[in-house]
Amino acid sequence: xxEGGPKPSSSVKLVLLGEAAVGKSSLVLRFVNDDFQENKExxxxxxxxxxxxxxxxxxxxxxxxxxxxxxxxxxxxxxYYRNAQSALVVYDLTKASSLTKAKHWVAELQRQASPGIVxxxxxxxxxxxxxxxxxxxxxGGLSLSAAANSGADGDDDEEExxxxxxxxxxxxxxxxxxxxxxxxxxxxxxxxxxxxxxxIANAIPESTLKTRGGPGTGRGGAGGSSGDTxxxxxxxxxxxxxxTNKDACAC
Amino acid sequence: MEEHDPxxxxxxxxxxxxxxxxxxxxxxxxxxxxxxxxxLHIDKNPYYGGDGASLKLSQVFAKFRGETSKSTNDPKxxxxxxxxxxxxxxxxxxxxxILRSLQQxxxxxxxxxxxxxxxxxxxxxxxxxxxxxxxxxxxxxxxxEAATSSLVGILEKGRLKKFxxxxxxxxxxxxxxxxxxxxxxxxxxxxYDQFGxxxxxxxxxxxxxxxxxxxxxxxxPARPTFNKIRLYASSVAMYGSSPYIYPLYGLGDLPSAFxxxxxxxxxxxxxxxxxxxxxxxxxxxxxxxxIKFEDPKHDGQFIDLVINTSRVVAAPxxxxxxxxxxxxxxxxxxxxxxxxxxxxxxxxxxxxxIPQSQIGRKNDIxxxxxxxxxxxxxxxxxxxxxxxxxxxxxxxxxxxxxAFELLGAIEEKFMGNASILWEPADSVEIEDFDNIFVSKSLxxxxxxxxxxxxxxxxxxxxxxxxxDIDDLxxxxxxx
Numbered sequence: 057x058x059e060g061g062p063k064p065s066s067s068v069k070l071v072l073l074g075e076a077a078v079g080k081s082s083l084v085l086r087f088v089n090d091d092f093q094e095n096k097e098x099x100x101x102x103x104x105x106x107x108x109x110x111x112x113x114x115x116x117x118x119x120x121x122x123x124x125x126x127x128x129x130x131x132x133x134x135x136y137y138r139n140a141q142s143a144l145v146v147y148d149l150t151k152a153s154s155l156t157k158a159k160h161w162v163a164e165l166q167r168q169a170s171p172g173i174v175x176x177x178x179x180x181x182x183x184x185x186x187x188x189x190x191x192x193x194x195x196g197g198l199s200l201s202a203a204a205n206s207g208a209d210g211d212d213d214e215e216e217x218x219x220x221x222x223x224x225x226x227x228x229x230x231x232x233x234x235x236x237x238x239x240x241x242x243x244x245x246x247x248x249x250x251x252x253x254x255x256i257a258n259a260i261p262e263s264t265l266k267t268r269g270g271p272g273t274g275r276g277g278a279g280g281s282s283g284d285t286x287x288x289x290x291x292x293x294x295x296x297x298x299x300t301n302k303d304a305c306a307c
Numbered sequence: 308m309e310e311h312d313p314x315x316x317x318x319x320x321x322x323x324x325x326x327x328x329x330x331x332x333x334x335x336x337x338x339x340x341x342x343x344x345x346x347l348h349i350d351k352n353p354y355y356g357g358d359g360a361s362l363k364l365s366q367v368f369a370k371f372r373g374e375t376s377k378s379t380n381d382p383k384x385x386x387x388x389x390x391x392x393x394x395x396x397x398x399x400x401x402x403x404x405i406l407r408s409l410q411q412x413x414x415x416x417x418x419x420x421x422x423x424x425x426x427x428x429x430x431x432x433x434x435x436x437x438x439x440x441x442x443x444x445x446x447x448x449x450x451x452e453a454a455t456s457s458l459v460g461i462l463e464k465g466r467l468k469k470f471x472x473x474x475x476x477x478x479x480x481x482x483x484x485x486x487x488x489x490x491x492x493x494x495x496x497x498x499y500d501q502f503g504x505x506x507x508x509x510x511x512x513x514x515x516x517x518x519x520x521x522x523x524x525x526x527x528p529a530r531p532t533f534n535k536i537r538l539y540a541s542s543v544a545m546y547g548s549s550p551y552i553y554p555l556y557g558l559g560d561l562p563s564a565f566x567x568x569x570x571x572x573x574x575x576x577x578x579x580x581x582x583x584x585x586x587x588x589x590x591x592x593x594x595x596x597x598i599k600f601e602d603p604k605h606d607g608q609f610i611d612l613v614i615n616t617s618r619v620v621a622a623p624x625x626x627x628x629x630x631x632x633x634x635x636x637x638x639x640x641x642x643x644x645x646x647x648x649x650x651x652x653x654x655x656x657x658x659x660x661i662p663q664s665q666i667g668r669k670n671d672i673x674x675x676x677x678x679x680x681x682x683x684x685x686x687x688x689x690x691x692x693x694x695x696x697x698x699x700x701x702x703x704x705x706x707x708x709x710a711f712e713l714l715g716a717i718e719e720k721f722m723g724n725a726s727i728l729w730e731p732a733d734s735v736e737i738e739d740f741d742n743i744f745v746s747k748s749l750x751x752x753x754x755x756x757x758x759x760x761x762x763x764x765x766x767x768x769x770x771x772x773x774x775d776i777d778d779l780x781x782x783x784x785x786x
Contacts, residue, residue: 076313076603104414124570128313129603131576133355133563134385135415138556153604168385290680292398292418292552294407 065108065115066265070256071137072121073161074146075154076128079180082243083146084120087253092244109257114265116257118142134168141264142174142256147227149179149240150219155227162234174259176237176252179227183242185220313603317575320615321347323769324596326582327622329357330558330755331746333565334405334762335620337412338774340572341783347614348569349598353579354559355566357622358726359749361388361557361683367643371721386685388557389643393675393692394755395421395551395658398542401759403552408780411571415564419681421551425653426458426515427661427713443653443713446515446549446660458515463508470502470512474536483530490530498529506664512536514662520671520696520751521663538756551658551754556682568783582625585743586613592742593619618769619743623729626745633732637696638725639751640703644711645719646689650676655689658753659713666709670696673753674710688718696751697725735768744768 072080085091088107109116121140126132137143145161147154158177165175224240231238237255241248322344325336332348333355340346354360364387368374396402398420406412425443447456459467473486483491488498499509513519517535524532542550554560570576577600586595595615602608623632649655655678663671672695679686693710697703703725711717731745744765750757766774 124567125573126567126570126576128575129577129580129600131566131578133560133566135556135560135563135567290419290422290546292420292546294403294413294418 063110063113063115064265065117067117067119068142068257068260068265069140070118070120070142070144071140072123072144072146073127073132073137073158073165074144075148075151075157076125078146078148078151078154079243080144080146081122083144083178083180083241083249083252084122086243086246086249088120090246092246094244107253109253111254111257114262116260116265118253118257137165137169140165140169140173141260142176143169144176144178144252144256145236146178146180147222148181149222149227150181150184152221155179155222155230159230162236166234172261172264174237174256175234176239176256177227177231177234178238178252179222179224179240180243182240182247183244186218314610314612317347317612317614320595321345321575322616323347323618323620324349324614324616325620326350326596326625327357327746328352328355328562328566328578329359329622329746329749330562330565331749331758331761331765332357332620332622333562333569334759335746335765336574337409337565337568337572338762338766338779340569340574341409341779343572346569346574347577347616348566348574349577349580349582349596351579351581351625355578356391356559356562357624359390359392359394359558359562361390361559363387364389367721371643371723383685386679386682388559388683389690390558390675390683390692391643392558392641392749393673393677393694394558394749394753395553395675397538397550397754397756398545398552399550400538400542400754400756402755405759405776405779408776409568409783411568411783412564415567416560417555418552419555419656420546421549421553421656421658422654423657424515424549424551425657425659426511427659427665427709428458429665442651443659446511458511459508460505463505466503467508467512470499470504471536471540473502474533475540477533477537479530479534479537488529490533491528493529494526495529495532496525499525510662510664514671515660516540518753520673521669549658553656553677553681572783583611585619585741587741591739593617617742620765620769621743621745623745623748626743629732631732631743631745632729635728635730635748637728637751639694639728640697640706640725641692641694641722642703642707642711643721644691644693644714644717645684646691646714646716647687647718648715649678649689650674650691650714656680659710660753661709661713668695668706669698670751672707672710674713675753691717694751700725 072084074080082092084105085093088105104119104121107118107120109118121136123132123136143165145158147158162175162177165173228238237259239248239252239255241252243249323339323346325332325346325348328348328350336346336348350357352360354362362370363384365384367389424446426446427443429441444458447458477485483489513522513524516539517524517532518539539550546552566574566576580598580600583597583599585593586597588594594617595613596619597611597613599609599611602610626632650657650659653659653676655676657676659674659676661672663669672693675692677683677690679688684690691714693707695706698706703722726748728748728750730747733740735744746765747761763774
């Protein structure tokens with residue numbers, strides 16, 4: 057995808073949800089920096105990160121909100137998902153209970169978030185499933201295409217040491233019922249990571265971007281500190297002089 | 308890959324455990340986390356904000372009427388953000404200054420100004436200088452407007468202008484001595500006398516500008532009143548029309564935003580967590596807190612755990628009466644009114660003050676009027692939250708009657724018992740202070756200035772130094 061050209065660009069608030077230690081931050085780190093840290097500490101210090109996603113006819117700038125660990129004891133504030141246009145609900149496919157938690161988050165989003173929110177269900181840690189012996193299983197580790205398109209042949213074969221506890225078919229079936237995008241990823245190898253974000257970007261209706269670019273996404277785009285990021289009249293920019301670049305606090 | 312067990316992490320202990328997620332506590336935990344302290348923050352409720360939370364309509368029905376099923380399935384339920392304690396921010400006040408220093412909090416909260424501030428004038432009219440009907444009149448937003456306002460009698464305008472200019476030229480930084488007066492000694496009523504201001508004008512200055520809810524300030528030194536008038540003026544000057552700003556989605560978003568600041572800097576958050584008690588060391592100082600919470604790994608299973616800490620910050624509802632907290636003697640009555648129309652002559656987002664002098668009371672009645680412009684209710688609805696300091700124990704409905712009459716038809720009215728305002732009972736100065744620092748209840752005023760005073764006081768008690776907001780800004784942005 058080529059840079060440049062006056063393609064329309066929009067900011068989109070994306071929130072991460074899912075049980076602790078399923079790899080939410082790692083997925084974002086892979087997407088934003090193309091990096092992975094083994095034994096990453098629980099998330100601190102990352103309010104949010106931003107990353108552009110270039111589509112053929114427009115550019116989506118994701119403002120990615122991390123939970124900052126507030127999911128650990130179910131203590132996320134409604135503020136977190138408010139005005140989110142997209143969400144990444146992550147589970148660990150080697151841990152069945154994490155899918156249960158993911159379903160809880162999906163329900164919460166459907167109740168609390170904006171009606172048109174695009175939700176992607178993501179089974180992470182695909183690298184921990186046995187790629188050599190599990191080929192007859194639901195996910196061939198070598199498959200490069202999105203699980204959403206290729207996982208239909210899953211026969212739920214959970215064999216011997218395979219760490220996988222959630223079959224592709226089970227998660228995919230649930231995602232289809234709820235109208236979610238679905239991918240299995242590995243933040244460690246990078247498998248399917250950018251595909252998830254591109255799919256979300258594509259799924260966001262253009263109409264919501266036009267009307268929601270500014271006021272819907274926190275203080276507007278990173279670095280944008282003009283007072284008109286607020287909707288309506290009477291909006292107040294607390295620090296007209298606040299030129300703090302949010303990209304700077306990304307890590 | 309190493310598993311990060313959240314319960315194991317709790318067992319490592321904390322520098323500070325904070326109980327209650329009201330604004331005072333959350334600002335403190337935000338600051339302490341930014342400064343690198345290991346903070347655990349607990350709330351017994353399943354939501355943030357404590358007494359100062361903003362609730363959904365279904366939660367309000369449950370809280371005041373015990374109707375748990377009401378409207379929870381209404382898709383519009385999430386459009387309601389109803390403040391239990393309605394307050395505004397002074398645009399140039401201390402809280403706004405703290406917010407300006409903390410980009411990460413600002414990222415999470417958007418503000419809009421409140422369009423106007425109004426005072427009620429009773430029918431007799433004579434008191435305030437002119438005749439006419441009972442109703443609300445906009446408070447002038449500057450000296451010029453004051454000079455043309457019908458709130459001030461014609462002959463009085465010149466005197467008021469002189470007085471306001473005198474106050475405006477005072478600078479608190481240069482100390483109490485000002486033009487031959489010692490403002491720490493001279494009583495406010497003496498200064499009014501010197502400018503020859505009428506009772507009605509004093510009423511207006513003291514209640515609509517300095518925002519005192521009673522007349523006690525008249526017999527106190529003038530300096531704090533000067534500063535309050537100056538704050539009013541500089542706040543109005545920031546965005547025009549009124550001195551107030553208010554967060555979209557309700558006041559409860561402020562505590563939420565500060566918890567996120569804290570969490571981003573490593574703070575651990577546990578809602579829906581019961582405090583079972585405190586543990587003390589041989590030195591009689593707190594050594595831990597015992598809590599009960601739902602196991603994050605096994606839904607429905609609860610864990611009792613003692614968490615080690617050497618210091619606790621607690622909202623009043625987490626400590627026993629007597630040793631740790633005492634009533635201030637002030638009880639506040641509040642009524643949440645849902646309307647389907649804006650308030651006559653006061654628009655759809657405003658503050659209305661009903662001065663005590665106009666209705667034969669000792670304390671003013673405040674009405675905070677809000678609409679969907681601030682995302683606190685669905686379109687077509689309006690919230691009017693009425694509050695005052697209770698003067699009689701028997702009939703709170705009756706005490707608020709003048710306000711209800713102003714509001715017209717009320718769709719739903721929610722009133723609880725009068726809330727007791729608490730303050731800490733033991734001084735941190737005492738020899739065997741237990742290191743449990745108790746915050747004050749949010750006061751009865753219409754703004755949040757005393758909340759930041761409490762934050763600064765508690766910070767000084769805990770850290771032995773003054774809170775330096777500029778320093779905080781540097782630390783927070785260095786991440």
